[in-house]
Amino acid sequence: MTSLPEGPLPLISEDDRDMAVQRLQEAYAEGHIPHEDLDERLHKALTARTHSELVPALASLPEEKAGTTSTIAAASGRIKRRGAWRVPRILKVESAFGRVHLDLSRAVIEHPVVDIELQLGTGRAKITLPRDAIVDIEDLRTGWKDSFYKPRRSSRPGGPRIRIFGTMGFGRLKIRHARR
Template sequence: MTSLPEDLPRRIGEGDRDAGVRRLQEAYAEGHLSHEEMDARLHQALTATTHGELVEALGSLPAEPAGTASTIGAVSGRIKRRGVWRVPRFLKVESALGRVHLDLSRAVIEHPVVDIELQLGTGRARITVPRDSTVEFEALRAGWKDTRYRRPGRRSGPAAVGGPTIRISGAMGMGRLKIRHAWR
C-alpha cells in the first residue's frame, strides 16, 4: 500500500484560476504589466494546479483598490460563512452579541494576504483557515479571554507552505476567538 504525504499543497479549481486571470487582466489594463509579461503570467496562471503556483503568477502586482473591502455585520444571532465563497482582500466582521464562524478551508482566496478585522462584543468567533496558510493575530485585542490557536502539529502532520497569509486584527469584548487549520 502506498502512503501519500500528509502535507500536499492545496489544489485550486477553475474559480481560483478565473479569479487569477481577472486580476492579471486588470493589472494589464492599468498598465502594470507589459504584453510579454502578461502572456507569461497568464500561461503560468492557467497551468497552475496549486495555490502557491497561482500566487507566484500574481506576485509583485500592486495592491488591489480599497473598494475590495467587505463588511459583514449583525447585532445578534449568527454570522456564518462556509463552503465555496469568495474572500475579499479586506473583510470586516461586526457583531455586538452574536457568534461568528468563518470557514476559509474551501473558500476562493485570490490574494496572498487577507486581512480580517473583527469587532465583536460578547459573542465568540471561530475561524478555520486553509491547511497551507499562515496566521497572524498579534494585532487582535482580546478583552476577556485569550485567543486559542491550534497550529498544525505532530498529530495532524506538518503544515504545508505556500498558502495565503491570514492577518486577524480588531477587538474582542467578552468572547473568545478560536483559530484552527483545516485538516485537508
C-alpha cells in the same frame, strides 16, 4: 561575513506564478509596460523557480489593487459563512452579542493576504482555515479571554496569509486549521 541561508530557497507555487502572470497582463492592458517588455517579463515569470527569480519580472509595476472590502454585521444572532464562498481581500466582522463562525476551508481565496477585522462585543467566534494557511493574530486585542490558536506543526509554503486583528470584548476566539 554574510551567512548562507539554511537549506535551499523555497520554490514558488503555481498560484504565485499565475498571480505574477495576471499582474503582468493587467499592467500591459493598462498601458504600464510595452508589448516587447511584456514578452520578456512573462518569460521570466514562467521560468522562475524561487521568489527572488520572480522579483525582476514584477519590478517597476504599479502597486496591486487593494481588492475588495466587505462588512458582515449583526447586533445579535449568528454570523455564519461556510462552503464555497468568495473571501474578499478585507473582511470586517461586527457583532455586539452574537456568535461568529467563518469557515474558510472550502472558500475561494483569490488574494495571497486576507485581512479579517473582528469587532466583537460578547459571544464566541470560530474561524476554520485552509490547511496551508499562515496565520497572524499579533494585532488582535481581547478584553476578557485570550484567543485560542494552535499553529500547525508542518505547513506547506504557498498558502494564503490570514491576518486577524481588531478587538474582542468578553468572547473567545478559536482558530483551527481544516483537517482535510
